[in-house]
Amino acid sequence: xxxxxxxxxxxxxADANDPAAAFEALRRTIETQGTAIGAEMTIIRRxxxxxxxxxxxxxQPTDYGADxxxxxxxxxxxxxxxxxxxxxxxxxxxxxH
Numbered sequence: 001x002x003x004x005x006x007x008x009x010x011x012x013x014a015d016a017n018d019p020a021a022a023f024e025a026l027r028r029t030i031e032t033q034g035t036a037i038g039a040e041m042t043i044i045r046r047x048x049x050x051x052x053x054x055x056x057x058x059x060q061p062t063d064y065g066a067d068x069x070x071x072x073x074x075x076x077x078x079x080x081x082x083x084x085x086x087x088x089x090x091x092x093x094x095x096x097h
Contacts, residue, residue: 076086
């Protein structure tokens with residue numbers, strides 16, 4: 001058998017037919033649920049704040065584009081290609097075919 005007081009239900013039959021008592025029980029139930037949801041939202045918000053703080057610490061990934069461009073140019077010179085496009089097409093053709 002369930003405990004009506006824990007569910008915020010009217011405690012006897014007379015209160016069950018009383019609209020004011022039913023409304024009061026509904027109000028208490030909603031307030032209890034609102035408090036529980038508020039607590040859960042606080043936990044979620046703190047978790048998100050921590051996650052975003054960690055992302056800020058990580059920062060942007062390093063862009064190696066300029067370094068890779070210089071490496072490709074130097075490889076083209078060493079390999080004796082006339083320009084970087086020719087070197088890149090030869091290298092990529094060997095890597096991907």
